[in-house]
Amino acid sequence: MEMRRRFMKEKLLTPPNICTMLRIVGTVGLLLIRPLTLPFYLLYTFCGITDVLDGTIARATNSTSEFGARLDSISDLIFYAVMIVKFFPILLEVLPVWMWYCIGAVLVIRACSYVTAAVRYHRFASLHTILNKATGFCVFCLPYMLVQDFALRYCEITCVIAGLASTEEFLIHLLSKEYEPGRKFIWKR
Template sequence: MIYIKNLANIMTIFRIAGTICLCFLEPLTASFFIVYFLCGLSDMLDGFIARKTGNATEMGAMLDSVADFIFLSVMLIIFIPLLPWKLWIAAWIGAIALLRLVSLYIGFVKYHTAAFLHTVLNKAAGFFLFAFPLLYLLAGMEKTAIILCAISSLAAVEELLITIKSDSLNRDIAGYLRQKTADNKNKHDIQGE
């Protein structure tokens, strides 16, 4: 029973270990893609399993966000020296990173914890980041960068807006428009009392 209760967190920890293993594999080889795919699969399944078994926790959500951050960092370490980067792509990625850091800083000041949010746009950005090696092989660097950076930009701006506007931390918020709808409903309910 303890195993089932912690299955999602165990999967997340294995994702962190698998991500670190990617540093020691030749990029874009069969062994790299197998470990990469298993990391992505665990990312998709851990939250689903936690919710379905009734074991979703704040610690699990934070662990998942840490695993995502480690995955992103390792992907940058692997692919920055490997791929042909144009200045505009690097500048765009830098701007996204800056937005993310500002959002994390504001969230830390407001909530006294790292405020990683699991919005729909953040999940979409994560999916396209996961698909990066395949997209790169199919579409090339520029098209892949435009797709990934556009979605990541929207996700970063949305996360910053939510962090600035919300009164309390809700890591599992669907998005900014949902936040506004919920805030307006709460204001209406309070005024109606």
């Protein structure tokens, strides 16, 4: 029993994983707050900071792990799901119909990427490519941009970047012989 507690503390309850878990808790907290309010922006910003810090801390302390990478991906998916719940009604009013078709296409490509990875590697796989990170940053900034005059243009640019990122990841999973979790680009360096 003591050895199990020690394993949990040393391997699972590392500072970067705790940071990721705080993001999950913060994300769930966002469900309770009205969007585009000061409390929402404060908690939302906290979630964004923890998203940046977990990987930075893991690399700086040489405590990266498969569990941490999966937890981060799961945290990202939970965050996106909550953002869909909170912002879908707002975006429904703001975005034209054609933009929804573009978003749908991006989501289909992303789903194909996940299914391809599941079939080829027998696991959930979400790569942290440069384009995926750019997409994450753009999507994260969306609530701040929705109150700006250029909100529609910003959504268009975000959709293009997300489409490129989804296509790149899909092609990586489709063309790679094995799962490469550290892959940053479609081309190998």
